[in-house]
Amino acid sequence: MKLSNRISKMQFSPIRKLAPYAAKAREDGKRVLGLNIGQPDIETPAAFFDTLKNYEEKVLAYSDSRGQRVLLDAFTDYYAKLGYDFKDENMVVTNGGSEALLFSLMAICDPEDEVLVPEPFYTNYSSFTEMAGCKVTSFKTYKEDGFHLPSKSEIEASITPNTKAILYSSPSNPTGTVYTKAEIELLRDLAIEHDLFLITDEVYRELVYDDLTVYSPLAYKEIEDRVVLTDSISKRFSACGARIGLVASKNTALINEIMKLTQARLCAPTVEQVAAAALYRTPESFFEKTRAEYQHRRDILFEGLSSIPGVFMRKPEGAFYIIAKFPVKSSEHFCQWILESYDLNGVTVMMAPAGGFYNTPGLGEDEVRISYCIKAEDLKIAVEVLRSALIEYSRLF
Numbered sequence: 001m002k003l004s005n006r007i008s009k010m011q012f013s014p015i016r017k018l019a020p021y022a023a024k025a026r027e028d029g030k031r032v033l034g035l036n037i038g039q040p041d042i043e044t045p046a047a048f049f050d051t052l053k054n055y056e057e058k059v060l061a062y063s064d065s066r067g068q069r070v071l072l073d074a075f076t077d078y079y080a081k082l083g084y085d086f087k088d089e090n091m092v093v094t095n096g097g098s099e100a101l102l103f104s105l106m107a108i109c110d111p112e113d114e115v116l117v118p119e120p121f122y123t124n125y126s127s128f129t130e131m132a133g134c135k136v137t138s139f140k141t142y143k144e145d146g147f148h149l150p151s152k153s154e155i156e157a158s159i160t161p162n163t164k165a166i167l168y169s170s171p172s173n174p175t176g177t178v179y180t181k182a183e184i185e186l187l188r189d190l191a192i193e194h195d196l197f198l199i200t201d202e203v204y205r206e207l208v209y210d211d212l213t214v215y216s217p218l219a220y221k222e223i224e225d226r227v228v229l230t231d232s233i234s235k236r237f238s239a240c241g242a243r244i245g246l247v248a249s250k251n252t253a254l255i256n257e258i259m260k261l262t263q264a265r266l267c268a269p270t271v272e273q274v275a276a277a278a279l280y281r282t283p284e285s286f287f288e289k290t291r292a293e294y295q296h297r298r299d300i301l302f303e304g305l306s307s308i309p310g311v312f313m314r315k316p317e318g319a320f321y322i323i324a325k326f327p328v329k330s331s332e333h334f335c336q337w338i339l340e341s342y343d344l345n346g347v348t349v350m351m352a353p354a355g356g357f358y359n360t361p362g363l364g365e366d367e368v369r370i371s372y373c374i375k376a377e378d379l380k381i382a383v384e385v386l387r388s389a390l391i392e393y394s395r396l397f
Helices: 005-009 019-027 046-053 069-082 096-108 124-132 152-156 181-193 252-264 270-279 284-306 331-341 376-396
Strands: 031-034 091-094 114-119 135-140 163-169 197-201 227-232 245-248 321-325 347-350 367-371
Touching: 005 124, 019 031, 019 331, 019 347, 031 376, 046 270, 069 091, 069 245, 069 270, 091 096, 091 252, 096 124, 096 163, 096 197, 096 227, 096 245, 096 252, 114 124, 124 135, 135 152, 152 181, 163 181, 181 197, 245 252, 284 321, 284 376, 331 347, 331 367, 331 376, 347 376
Parallel strands: 031 347, 114 135, 114 163, 163 197, 197 227
Antiparallel strands: 091 245, 227 245, 321 367
């Protein structure tokens, strides 16, 4: 029997597609350092687990489709501290940031509508658009520029009559780029001039380094009806498995329509919402310590990779990812080879080939995305594994 064209067009995640090779390497007794996935190893604040342990309701009931009262209040207070006035009618709690993006696309786009994204981009943006029946189009950003936005004219060249929204993340997955105020204002102007929604993915907001500032289009009242926020507790609090996210907008008509989708899927998980609310009492010292740790890891990885002949990258400014150009023709072949056929003193590495983060065929084929969510000492080992592996790979291929 024939399956749907929709599912056939979807790609497997480049972040997870090499997992079988990593599993085989572990079966063979190798230690595999996971550089492929943005799974924080920072301990989740204890308030989350304490709340779970102390949950005493006698019936585990559905929550409201919009979200638990205690979590909506926590989100309201959090955004107020950032200078954004969100009320209940501006917010919907979702099953992670993924559902927030999917619901936003479903509410904004009709089949064959286009969502414009700077490439490289988080690979699941393509999956979400396929699920919503629309499609990703893209404009290029370049590693030589640290993946910052190109000129206005270059972006406008990719806008068509079918374009309904611009979608981006800052700090960025997969590049670690943090857009400047001028870049956010460029996106603001494009949204106004071309009558577009601006979907801002801000799940890494707290993870920015070198005393840089994160800017958001939420700050501009003239586009408040166009801005759609995706947020999540996953990276902020190292709580990926809780699957609690948020879609928020001052466009109450949009949020009201998204409520149809939330009611169809009933609710986000009740207990996790209650525990997530407790996370928003986490002191600022947690984020200061977390930022310092990730910046330390970034510096180790950047300096280590930069010392390997033929490797090129710009220093990322936020999140916990680097996209690096390797001296190989096919990063996918190299990433599979290193898992299958190479180790240094019993250690190998798992990475994500970067081609899957691009929309334009052929781009990223000599690049990898590396996550620095493992401990500093292991990052040092990973650099040495890659240094020796690239020498051996160049000899063989």
